[in-house]
Amino acid sequence: MSKLGNKESDCEDSFSFRSREMKFAIADGVSASIFSDVWARAITDSTVTGRYNFFENPDNFLNDLIKHAREKWYRKIEWEKLPWFLKNKAVSGSYTTLVGLQFQKSGEGLRYSSFAVGDSVLIHWEGADDYSSYPLTSPEQFDNTPKLVWSGKGHPMPIEFKVTPPKALTYSGILTKNSTIFLATDAVGKWLLEYGRYAEVTRLLNSSFEMTELFTREINSKRMRNDDLTLVSVFLE
């Protein structure tokens, strides 16, 4: 959902998945830059559609992933038609966080491997207070200066623009029948780590109305930061 007070279309988070390849990606476009929604969408799409193996070191594919995402981002923006204020800001490029997650079948359940840049998080919840999270492990670690994935400069720089990929952190584990993986952008991720309301959130998964009501209440009571919110849950049936 969008930050309270904004339109749904203002949301700069993105989520993509490919069920056949069992790949998932979330991204939180940075609102200080513009066209971050376009960039977040391009990066999650490229993450799940590219032929990347997340079980490998992300240094092997991040360069190519960003190159493809940049092409999508660059082509989506009608540079020549932009008024001066958009043109002058868009040249600085866009920024986003990213978490990519891939599963493989394994005897005990699903083996997974994930990579992340920034403060969007993966939380592996195994019931009650039993959870692990990465790349951040506690609510205190969320700050306003996370590492980010940059699109590279916009027009008049050409579409071919070398971007140095950021260093991604990796995490792996096994998803079993009694556990859930949450992918969350920073505000909702921090809230989950702080208040541990995994069971309540899991119960509301099928009702976006009730979930929106819960998040709205939490924002209004200042327990959750007012921000774009994306929460994805993956579990075995």
Added chain:
Amino acid sequence: MTYNAEISRRNPGLFIFLIDQSRSMSHKLGGTLRSKSQEAADAINRQIYELIYRCTKSDGVRDYFDIGIIGYGAVSDTAQSLLKDADLVPISRLAETPLRMERRKETITDPDGNDVESEFEFPVWFEPVANSNTPMVKGLKLAQQWIDDWIAEHPDSYPPVVINISDGAATDGDPLEVAKELIDMSTNDGNLLFWNCHLSEIKDAQPLTFPSEKSVLPPNDKFASQLFEMSSVLPPGFKRLAQERSLDVSDTSRAYVFNAGLDELMELLDIGTRAPTENLQ
């Protein structure tokens, strides 16, 4: 807590820039080759550009601020809005209606790490003028009228920020009284913030940025003392920004720069406008 209100489209902030357009503004600014009026006009045009930049999102410029620009002294004993057919305008309107566009150059680093020169369009909202006397009191009173109406419409907004740039004493009375009335104006988030920048034309003048006491100002300069008294005490958020730039500030520092050259003018404008934009939602 004051100066804590979120600045949003529902609760916008307000900036008013007051510019001295008296004849003496045609003299060169200390340490530069251009006149005080040219440097002041350029600095404010750049500051408005920066504000628009910070308010620009993918869907356009969001109206997080209303802006007013008052010039005094272009015509004898007259203060007036420098925006065409308007006094206070939402910032998106300024973005759409510059007076003219200039082509400027900037350096961008290309994919191979080389610095390349690139052109971009820079908007100009008002031109430098240096013409007559210094009716500062009339300028302040005009700002007061606008702010009175604005506060009635925005009682919960971040308090208005007024920035006055001048090089000399008022010729239409004592501005201290109306300045104090201005500083007494408030929203529920705190008192109006009044910033003053005294431009210098003395080459080797020692500028004083955000002085804490009147005693550090030249004892015989009545105008310096007056502008000090007219200026707000720096609130903590602004003080922090000043400290980040290694400026010597204390709890009693005033939002005032004495004998400012171009660097001090830019610093004052940047700190004066940056702290509120940290409250953007």
